[in-house]
Amino acid sequence: MKRRDQFMNVPRQAGKERDSSERIGDFNEYKERFSETEASEQASRCMDCGTPFCHVGETYSQVKIGCPVYNLIPEWNVLVEQGNFQEALERLQETNNFPEFTGRVCPAPCEGSCTLSINEPAVTIKQIERTIIDIGFENGWVQPRIPSVRSQHRIAIVGSGPAGLAAADQLNQAGHHVTVFEREDQVGGLLTYGIPAMKLSKDIVARRVRLLETEGITFKTGVTIGLDVSLDQLEADYDAVILCVGATEPRxxxxxxxxxxxxxxxxxxxxxxxxxxxxxxxxxxxxxxxxxxxxxxxxxxxxxxxxxxxxxxxxxxxxxxxxxxxxxxxxxxxxxxxxxxxxxxxxxxxxxxxxxxxxxxxxxxxxxxxxxxxxxxxxxxxxxxxxxxxxxxxxxxxxxxxxxxxxxxxxxxxxxGFSGVEQDVLRHLPVASQNGKIKTMAYATDRPGVFAAGDARRGQSLIVWAIREGREVAEKVEQHLLTVHKQTG
Ligand SMILES: Cc1cc2nc3c(=O)[nH]c(=O)nc-3n(C[C@H](O)[C@H](O)[C@H](O)COP(=O)(O)OP(=O)(O)OC[C@H]3O[C@@H](n4cnc5c(N)ncnc54)[C@H](O)[C@@H]3O)c2cc1C
Ligand code: SF4
Incomplete structure (x- = not known):
């Protein structure tokens, strides 16, 4: 039986950080994960309050509430409290494609909406999330999931930041053939070139990219869509195109x-x-x-x-x-x-x-x-x-x-800050834009079969929002493929 009053006995612990004077000597991550015991203790502070706002993920009249990917936080808190990290990982992966990124660098809007935080320090949700996924990788529980059945559909994704990667992951798992184009020499978008290594180790990003590759996604780096390959060409070669080109035009x-x-x-x-x-x-x-x-x-x-x-x-x-x-x-x-x-x-x-x-x-x-x-x-x-x-x-x-x-x-x-999609990128991608962002209706641009997601659509935001947009645009692309299939088939 879950005790709901443990927050009165267990104080919030934020997780250990390396000593400041030591860590400024290198670019290694400055924060460590919880031990299993620490994670279980901290998870026990969750009241399992019954009406959890932490996982709501919505904005009501400018008030932003909870986790944008709707992480099942109270559910994995109970499992972590019981020491059942493997099942907690399964729950976590249901909603979040890349918890090893958000568990490290998400500003944790979930904690601001934690019911406990009305009058007590919030549950350390982000640090528990990181601990679940890190333990998952350490124990070999995160294994490639290679789809057993493949469709005939080919999808091109432009940009390999968290939005592009999340869309690629969803569509690949649905059995489609996914190719991600990236202009940089490395995959990851701002996860790689943006967020500094002491917050998010580049090995952590590379580990996920390798996993996605093993699962069947093709990555083509050093290719600028609009310059090396035109959008027209992509449209001709693929059944759908998703633009996840970010919003890095600096003010x-x-x-x-x-x-x-x-x-x-x-x-x-x-x-x-x-x-x-x-x-x-x-x-x-x-x-x-x-x-x-x-x-x-x-x-x-x-x-x-x-x-x-x-x-x-x-x-x-x-x-x-x-x-x-x-x-x-x-x-x-x-x-x-x-x-x-x-x-x-x-x-x-x-x-x-x-x-x-x-x-x-x-x-x-x-x-x-x-x-x-x-x-x-x-x-x-x-x-x-x-x-x-x-x-x-x-x-x-x-x-x-x-x-x-x-x-x-x-x-x-x-x-x-950033005013929107880079002007050069917009110039070479002929889609309608508004206020520096790609204009969409339910993720669809003004070109049939061309979609947009992530910062390119919503403006400079957060990784967790990019993941959510990647997941949602993947759903829209699936619907589109179904419609096209019906019309042509
Ligand atoms: C310095 C910095 C630190 C940040 N820190 C945090 C943080 O700690 N926590 C957090 O939650 N958020 C953070 N953010 C915000 C977060 O990184 C972004 O919201 C997120 O990365 C957006 O994801 P995205 O996939 O939409 O775009 P991006 O990550 O920007 O990826 C876009 C990709 O598209 C590629 N691309 C663009 N045009 C083309 C083209 N024509 N052809 C091929 N490829 C193209 C780019 O090279 C890039 O790789 C930070 C942002 C910055 C700038
Ligand atoms: S840290 Fe971010 S991704 Fe993780 S549960 Fe909180 S809001 Fe969601």
Whole structure:
């Protein structure tokens, strides 16, 4: 009989992290999985509350609730509490194609919607998820599932990020012949070139790609659809095409100097490429001994901070335009919405250890840049702002006189988000778009038989959303194949 009051006896444990001063010396993962005993103890904190919001996966009037892939969280919590990891794994794999990715880097909206989190620390759902899948791989329970029957249908997927991989997995398991085209030299999208290796080891990504290959999916890397092969050609060669090309067109800062300034994504990509292939870095991407400024207070910026620390930068600061989040929810961010709270993420903790201070500056704006004779960035003059919310809901930033400050800067990395699909990619893929995203109706684009999913459709988002979109677009493609089959057959 499941005890529902264990949260009163067992405190939340977040899982062990490697020591900050040690881990900034390498790019190995900074976090460890739970032991089986720790996972069982932590899972026992789940109240099995009867109306679980953690696995709802919906958005109601801008309130985002629970796990977007509808993970059966309370079910696997009971199994993990009982030490039955193998059955927990089966449940987990029913809803999530790649729990080894989400278990490491998902921001865990499920935990923000955990019923326990109304007045107690949430169940450590993400860390339990990671532990289930890691134990599954360690014990050889994750084996290739090779479809015994194959259809005649051929499907092309453009882009090998989590959306493309999830769609490929679903359609391959349904017995279709799936080919994934990727312009990069490696499969994985932002899982490979984007998310830094200390958060998600590239071996973990490669392990899944090998599994998918063994199961029958064909990967073609170094092929840019729209340039090397046209969309028309793909349409002629395949029964359906799915565009999962991501949304990595960076937002720009038009008045930034031309030298000493780069984009976060380019920086993170080339550091990972160096790790994987040994390819040397351009000067801008080698921050050793440099004063680094990261513009943008989000997670991509945090990844830049952690990367610069590992490269041995002389200093690092991160500017955000918003105010510092509080330690409790605000009236417009109540449970079960994803909480917007102050957290000390891995990179910030490491900066504390290295430089004795949090690198984040809030409500700050650049007034002007200083450069040397060659036009290279040497520093920035800044000013703090006051954020004023007017009665009609308008937000205004007002400069605070007397708060000007100078920061010497050798390298400025822009991490202020993404405006949509890369303009070059859109230019070469003739499908309708809207606000920089591929326009779809129930995942179908304006070209019959051509679908889109993931960030390319919804804008820059999360891995778990990309997986959900990959699963859903696969369903739509199946319906389409059935309709075409009926019409022609
Ligand atoms: C730096 C960074 C860190 C992030 N960290 C996290 C995190 O910690 N947790 C989290 O949940 N989310 C994170 N995200 C967001 C997450 O990575 C994305 O939402 C997710 O990867 C989107 O998946 P996708 O498959 O839609 O696209 P992507 O992963 O962007 O993959 C698109 C792929 O399409 C390929 N492609 C594009 N055009 C073509 C073409 N014409 N021909 C062939 N191939 C093409 C690209 O090369 C790429 O490989 C992060 C994003 C960034 C930028
Ligand atoms: S995928 Fe993300 S939201 Fe879903 S259970 Fe895992 S950590 Fe939570």
């Amino acid at each position: 720009k800062i038009p008045d930034a100097p031309g030298q000493g300034v780069g984009y976060a994504m380019d920086y993170l990509t080339s550091v990972t490429r160096q790790l994987l292939t040994g390819q040397s870095l351009i000067d801008l991407h080698d921050t050793r001994g440099k004063d680094v400024l990261v513009i943008g207070g989000g997670d991509t910026g945090a990844d830049c901070v952690a990367t610069a620390l590992r490269q041995g930068c002389r200093s690092v600061v991160q500017f955000g335009k918003h105010q510092m989040p509080g330690s409790t929810r605000t009236a417009d961010n109540m449970w079960p919405d994803t909480p917007n709270l102050f957290t000390l993420d891995y990179g910030y903790e490491e900066a504390h250890v290295q430089f004795g201070r949090d690198p984040r500056e809030y409500l700050i704006a650049i007034e002007r840049y200083t450069t040397d004779e060659a036009g290279r960035l040497t520093g920035v003059w800044t000013i703090y702002n006051d954020k004023i919310r007017h009665a009609d809901g308008r937000v205004e930033f007002q400069k605070l006189p007397g708060t000007e400050k100078y920061y010497p800067v050798d390298t400025m990395l822009i991490a202020i």
